[in-house]
Structure formats: structure tokens, C-alpha cells
Amino acid sequence: MEEAKVGSIVEFxxxxxxxxxxxxxxxxxxxxMNENFDEHEMFEKTVVNHKRYKxxxxx
Structure with a gap:
């Protein structure tokens, strides 16, 4: 499985x-960047395991 690089766009x-x-x-x-992002209810950043994104x- 290929790992993402800084600047890549991933989906999870x-x-x-x-x-x-x-x-x-x-x-x-x-x-x-998500349309349904709500800054009052969500953090701006999240951690995603290499196995969980595309x-x-x-x-």
C-alpha cells in the first residue's frame, strides 16, 4: 500500500x-475542506491510520 505524502488529498x-x-x-x-465541516463541533485536524485512507x- 502506498503512503500519502504531505499535500496529498485523501479520503476516509x-x-x-x-x-x-x-x-x-x-x-x-x-x-x-469538507462541505459539512462545522468548526464549532469538529476539530480542524485528525489522525488517520495508513490502512484507513485512500x-x-x-x-
Whole structure:
């Protein structure tokens, strides 16, 4: 499985996000690009395991 790079757009759990940092087992993703993002109810960033996302746009 190919790992995402910083700047890649990934899809997970029905959401999209831009990779900001790549860790050994996960990536940190900015999810503010989603239409249903609500800054009052959600954090701007989340951690996603490499096994749980699909790369939809390379960096």
C-alpha cells in the first residue's frame, strides 16, 4: 500500500482531507475542506491510520 505524502488529498470515513504530516503509522489530515465541516463541533485536524485512507490526489 502506498503512503500519502504531505499535500496529498485523501479520503476516509466519507470525508476528504489534506495531509499535513506523515508519521510512521498514520497521517495528520486537515479536514476543513469538507462541505459539512462545522468548526464549532469538529476539530480542524485528525489522525488517520495508513490502512484507513485512500489517496485521491497526489501531492
Amino acid at each position: 470515513d466519507g470525508m476528504k482531507g489534506k495531509v499535513e504530516k506523515v508519521n510512521e503509522n498514520s497521517v495528520i489530515v486537515d479536514i476543513t 489517496i485521491i490526489q497526489e501531492a
